[in-house]
Amino acid sequence: MKHQKIIVEAENWFKQHGWKPFPFQKETWNAWLNGKHGLLNAPTGSGKTFALWVPIALSLKHYPGKTRSENTGVKAIWITPLRALSLEIAQATREFAQGLELDIEVGIRTGDTSQKERAAQRRKMPDLLITTPESLHLLLSSKNYEKQFRNCRAIVADEWHELLGSKRGVQTELALSRLKTLCKDLRIWGISATIGNLEQAREVLLGPGSTALENSVMIKAELRKKIKVSSIIPEAMEKFPWRGHLGIHLLDEVIPILKASRSTLLFTNTRAQCEIWFQAILSKYPEFAGEIAMHHGSINKETRLWVEQAIRNDSLKAVVCTSSLDLGVDFAPVETIIQIGGPKGVARFLQRAGRSGHQPGKESKIWFLPTHAIELIEASALKKAVKEKAVEDRTPYLLCFDVLIQYLTTLAVSDGFYPEEIYREIRSTFCYQGITEEEWQWVLNFITMGSQSLREYDEYRKVEVMEDGLFKVNNRGVAMRHRLSIGTIVSDAMLTVKYMKGGYLGQIEEWFISKLQPGDVFTFAGRNLELFRIKQMQVLVKRSKKKTAKVPSWMGGRMSFSSQMSDLLRSELYLANDPGSQLSPELKALAPVFERQQRESIVPGPGEFLIETFKTREGYHAIFYPFEGRFVHEAMASLLAYRISLLDPISFSIAFNDYGFELLSDQVINIEQVIDNDLFSPSYLHSDLEKSLNATEMARRKFRDIGVISGLVFQGYPDKQLKSKHLQSSSQLFFNVFRDFEQDNLLYLQAFRETFEHSLEEGRLAQALERIRTQEVIWKNCEKPTPFSFPIITDRLREKLSSEKLSDRIRKMQIQFEK
Template identity: 30%
Template sequence: MTESTIPPEIAEWFASRDWRVRRHQVDMLAAADAGKHAMLVADTGAGKTLAGFLPTLADFCPSRIGDGKAPDGLHTLYVSPLKALAHDVQRNLVTPVEEMGLDMRIETRSGDTPSDRKKRQRMRPPNVLLTTPESLSLLLSYEDSFNLFAGLKRVVVDEIHAFATQKRGDLLALALSRLQAIAPDMQRAALSATVADPEGYRAWIAPWGDIDSVELVQGEKGAEPQVEILLPEEERVPWGGHAATWSIPQLYERIKANNTTLVFTNTRFLAEYIFQNLWDANEDNLPIGIHHGSLSKEARRKVEGAMARGELRALVCTASLDLGVDWGDIDMVVQMGAPKGSSRLLQRIGRANHRLDQPSRALLVPGNRFEFLEATAAMQAVDEGQRDGEDFRPGGLDVLAQHVMACACAAPFREDNLLAEVRSCWPYAMIDAEQFGRVLEFVATGGYALKAYDKFKRITRDRDGVWRLTHPEQAARHRMNAGIIVDSEMLEVRFRNGRSLGKVEERFAASLRPGDTFQFAGVNVEVEQLKDMELIVRGSSKAAMIPSYGGLRLPLTTHLADRVRALVVDRAGWARFPDDVREWLEVQDWRSHLPGPDNLLVEGFPHAKRHYTVYYTFTGWNANQSLGMLITARMEAMGLMPGGFVANDYSLAVWGLKPVEDPRPLLSPDILTEEFIDWVQDSHLLRRAFREVAVIGGLVERQHPGKRKSGRQVTFSTDLIYDVLRKYEPDHVLIEAAWADARARMTDIGRLGDLLDTAAEKLDHVQLDRVSPLAVPVMVMIGRESVPQGAQDDELLLEAETLAGAAMRVDELPEGLAGDLDG
C-alpha cells in the first residue's frame, strides 16, 4: 500500500505540519482496509496513537464517505491503562479532527466522569470513546450494551504491555471477547513501544488465538537515544543506599541547563524525598513539581496542566507518568536509582523529546555500586534494542467471576454459550467445563460452605438451563463494587496496651507469623497477632530476625539480572568502569569467587560474633525476602539457630549462632512445598490474597449506597469467610485463586524455583575469614530499622566504610593489586 491511498484530508493535514506519513501508519490503515486485526510495535514518538486511529479518521473523511453520511453511533473504543493517558489522547486527537473538519465526537469515560454524562453516553454515544478496562467492563454490564456496541468497528488498546500480563489484562481480554460476540466484524488494534515478545502479544490480542488474523506492524526506527550514567565528581560510587542523594548538586545543575527535566523514581516515598532535596538545593526558585499516585486527583491534574503549558522546569514522578503522556518539550529524562528493566527504561526515556527523528536524552543516577552495574546493563540493553517484561499466565478465576456477574447483569445467558465466549480469549483459552462450572457455582451461591446464606446468591439457573440474576438489585450492587484495583492498606503497629509505634505496609505485616521479631521505631518487637488491620506486638529482648518492610518495590527483571551477572564476570570489561567499582570487583575476585550467569555463589564468613551466609541470587527484593523467610525456618528446624536475614535485589544475607557448613540442604527444591506452604498458611499472606480475590470476585462488597466500607471492615468480613472456607471447603474456587496470587505475585515463587534449580546444578560455596567486597552492600542494611528508602543513606555510607575496610584491606593482596588500591 502506498501513501496515495491515504485520504487526501489526512495527507493534506500531515503536509500542513511539514510531517510525512510514516510507513507503519500507512501499514496500520492497510491492515484495517484488508479486514485484519493489527499489533503495532513502534518507538515512542513514532506516532503510534495516530497510527492506531488512522483507520477511524479515514472512515470519517468525506473523500471516503462520498455521498453517504458520516458513521453514526459508537465507532471506535480506545482503551488505555491510565485515566490521565486517555485525557491526554483526547487533547491530541481533537486537534487533527477539528483541523481536518471531520464530523466526529470524541469523549472520555472513567471513574471520574460525572454520572449524568455516563448516562448520556449510553443513550447517545460519541463516535470515539476513550476509556479504561474497568469502565468498559461496567458498560458491558448494562442491558443496552448490545445496542450500544452493535455497530462497533474498532478497538484500539494502547500500551498493551502495561496490563496484558496482569489481572486488568484478564478483564480486558474478557471484555474484548464479549465485544467480538456483539460485533463480530469488530477489528482490534494493539499498540506498544516496549514488548519483548511481539508474537505473544499477537496471540493475546487475537480472537480465538488466531494469530494469523493479526498483522504485526513494525514501526520505523527512530533516532538512537542518548543515555549516560551520572557519577560522583569527587566522591566514590557509594557502597550502599538507594536514594543517590550524593547527586543532588549535580542534578540541580542539569535541571538549570535544560528547559524541562522529568525525574523518575521507583517509589512514592523516594519521589517525595528527592523532591524535598531538590527544593533544598533550589537557590534559583525554579518551578519544580511532583506527581505520584498518592496525590489527590486535583493535585495531579494541576501538575499535568502546568507541564502541558511548559510552566515547570522539572517534575519528580513515579510510574504514574510512565505511559504515553505526550509533553514534547521535555528535553531530558532522569532515572533516580536502578531502572529494574530495559523496557521500563525505554518507556521512560521516550518521554524526552517524544519525536521519532530526534534522540531522547536520559541520565541514569545509580545509588550504589550494584546499581551502577544495573544501570550499565540497562544502557547496554537499550543500545542493543533488547526488551524485557513479565511472562503471560492463566487468567485469574476471581476476574472471571466478576465478568460472569457483569454478563448476567446485561442479560440471561446459557452456560455453554458463555464458556465458548470466555475460551475465545487467550488468558482463559484452556479453562475447562468443570472449572467454569465451579466459577458459576461460586457466583450463584458463594460455594458449598456458603450456599445457606441468601446474601451470596446472585444468579440462578431456571428450568431451561438459562442463568439469570436472582433479583434486579444485584446489578446495581455489582456496578457499585466492580473493579480490579484493590488498595493496599497501611497497618497500625501497637502494643497490647494500645500504644502505637506507627504504620507498616500490609504486605510486610502479612508475611509475619506469631513469634517473628523485627525492628521498628528503634525497638525490637515480637509479633503476637495480626487482627482487624492492626499488628499487635510486644517488646523483645531477642535480636530482630526480619527486616521491616520499606514499601513496595519494582522487581529486577530476569533479563536485566542476567546482564548484571554477565558484567560481574566479564573481567576484560572492568576497565570501562570507574576505578572504585573496578577495584571492588578485582578484590572480590581475589578474595572469593564471582557470581556468574550460570552459578549460585554462596559465601560464609564470621562477623561480629555471628556466622553469616550470603546468597547472590539476583532474583529481586521480593523473591529474596521470601527466600529469607523459608531459609530461616529450615535453619530453625535443623538446629542452626538463625538470628535473622536481610535482602536487596542482588543478594540475601542470613546470620545465626552456628555456621552453615553446607547450604545445599537449605536450598533443596522441597523447601517450596514444605516450608513454603507452612509459611503462607501460618502467616497472613493467604488471608491477604484471599481478601483481594474476594473483593474482585464480588464475595465481599466495599461500597454500599451512601457509604464505603473501611479497609478494617472489609478485612474483618473476608477473614470470617476465609476461616469458614479453610475449615469446610478448602478447595473453594477463591482459595485456589488466593493461592495462585500468593505463589506468583506476592512471593515470586517462579523465580525462586529457577534459583533452586541452579543451586542443584551449580552451587559455588566459599568459606571466608571475613566479609567479602560484594557482601558489603547487603551487610550495611543489617540492624537498620527499615524506614523508607533514602532517609538513612548517610548513616549507611558511614557503616559501609567500616565494613569496606575489612573487605578491601590491602594486606595479603597480590603486589600489583595492592599497589593499585594504595595509589
C-alpha cells in the same frame, strides 16, 4: 479505490501540518482498510495514535451505514489503561476530525466522567469512545448495551503491554470476547511498546486459535530511536558502598545537568525518595523555588494535572517524580531524564528514556545516577540492553475465577445471558482457554446459589435462572452494589501496630506482616517487637530482647529485578573477572571496589556461586550471592533458613537486596552442612516454601482482593466506604470457612496459586536453584565484611537508627573495614 482515496486524504492532512507519515503508519492504514486485525509495536512518542485513528475515522466518512439503525451507537472504542492518557488522545482525535471536516463525535468515558456527561451518553453514544477496561465493563452492565455496541467496527487496546500481565488485561479479554459476537465486522488492534513476548501478546489480544489471529498482522515501527545513556560517576569511589543516602551525595553533580537543560524529569523509584530529593534540591539550591515541582501517586489530582500542564507549557525547569509519569501524559518539551537508582527493568528504563525527546526523530537523553557504587554495574548492563533491545516478557494471567464471576454478574445485571453462548466466548480467550466443564458449572452454581458452604444464605444467590434458561439479576439492590464494585484494582491495606497493653506504634503494610508467624521478631519504629497475633487489621506486639529480627520494607521500595535484568547484571559482573574484555566506563570506575572485593574474597565468575561468612559484634553472618533480584532472594532466604533449621535448631535474621541475601545468627552457621546436604535443591520446593513463608497467611491476605473482585465482599458505597478492617475480617471469615469446609473452592485455590506464581515468583526461584546446582560453590570465610556484602548488612540497620545516626554508624564502619 475508496481505500486509496482515504490514504491520499490522510497524507494531505499530514502535509498541511508539515509532516510526512512514517512507513509503519501507512502500513497500519493499509492493513486496517484491508480488514486485518493486528498488533502495532511502536515506541512512545512515535505517532501511533494517528496510525490507527486516521483510517478508523476516515472510513466512517467513506463507508457510512446504509440505514439509520446502522449509524447509531459507538463506531470505535479506544481502550487505555490510564485516565490521564484519555484527554490527550481525545484532543488529538478532535483536532484531526475538525481538520478533515469529519462529522464525528469524540467522547470519553472514565471514572472522571461527570454524571451529566454519562446521562448524555446514555441518550446518544459518541461515534468514537475513549475508555478504560473498568468503564467498558460498566457499559456492558447497562440495559440494552447490545444496541449501543452492535455497529462498532474497531477496538484499539492502547498500551497493551501495561494491561497484559494484570487482571485488567483479563477484563479486556472478556469484553473483547463479548463484542466479537455482537459486532459483525469488528477489527481488533493493540498498540504495545516493546516487550519480550510480542507474539504471545498478539495471541492474548485476539484469542488463541481464532480467525482474528489467523487474519492478523504484526507491524513494527522500525524507528531507530536514538537513546543516549550517560552515568553520573562519583569522583571518589567508596570501597564499601551503601544505599542509605539515596544518591543525595551526588546532588551537586545533578544541578549542572538541570541548569543546562530546558526541562528535566528526575525519576525516583519510591514516593519517599521523591519527597527527599525534592526537599534536598530546594534546601541546598533555593533559587529553584517556583521552577521545580513534584509528581507522585499520593499527591492530589488537581496538583498532578497542574504539574502535567506546566510541563507542556515549558514553565517548569524540573519535576521530581515516580512511575506516576512513566506512561501518563504526552508532552513534547522534556529535554532530559535523570534516573535515580536502578529502575530494576529494561522496559521501565526505556519507557522513561522515551519521555525525553518525545517526538519522532528526536534523540532521548537519560542520565543514570547510582544510589550506591555497585549500581554502576546495573548502569553498564542497561547501556548494553538499550543497544541490544533486550526487554522483558509480560506474563499473562490464567484462570482468574474472581474476574470471571464478576464479569458473568455484569452480564446478568444488564440483559442476562445464556450459559451455552457465553461459555463458547469465554473458552475463546487466552485466560480461560483451559477452563473445564466442571469448573464452568462450579462458577454458574456460585453466582446462582453461592458456593457449597454458602447455600443457606440468600444474599449469595445473586443471579436467578429464568424459565427459558436465561441467567439474570432481578434484584435492584444487588445490581446497584455490583455496578459500584466493577474493577480489579484493589489497594493494599495498612495494618495498625499496637502493644498488647495498649499504645499505638504506627502502620505497616500487610504484605510484610502476613509472612510472619506468632513469636517472630521484627524491627519497627526503632524497636525489636515480637508478633503476638494479627487480629483483624491490628498487629498486636510486645517488646522483645532478642537481637535478631526481620526488617520491614514497603511495597514502593519493593521493586525487584526482572529475570532479563538479572541475566544482564550477572554477565556484566563476570566481565570484571575477564582480563581480555573491553570494560565500560562504569566498570572501570568500579576498579577500586573490585580490587578490595578480590582482596577480602572473590568476584565470582560465570561458573561460580559465592558464599561469604564473617563475624561482627552483631553475630555470625552468612551472605549468599545469586544476583537474582529481591523477590527471588526473599523467598530463597526463607527457604534456606527453614532447611538449615531442620538440620540444626537455629534462628536467623534475614536481610536481602537485588544482589544477594544474608542469614544472621547468634551461633555459627555450618556452611559445609549447607553444601553437603544440597540445600539449594529444587526438590520439594513447593512444600518447603509453604512451610518456610507461612503461605497460608499470605494466601489469606491475597484472598482479600479475590473476595472483593468476585463480589463476595462489598467495599461499600462511594460516600460510605467499608473500613479496611471490616473488609479484611469479612474476607478472612470466608477464607476460614472454605479452608475448613470446602477446600476445593476455586477462589480459595486461586489465592494459593497467585501467592506462589505472582508474589513469590516460584518459577524463577526454581530456575535460579537449578542454575546454582550447576555452579561450583565457593565459600569464603572472611575476616570482615566485603564491599559486596556491605550494602546488604547496612540495609538491616536502617530500621533501627535515625538517618543521622545511621550515617554516623556507617561512616565508622567504613573507616574500620577499610583499615
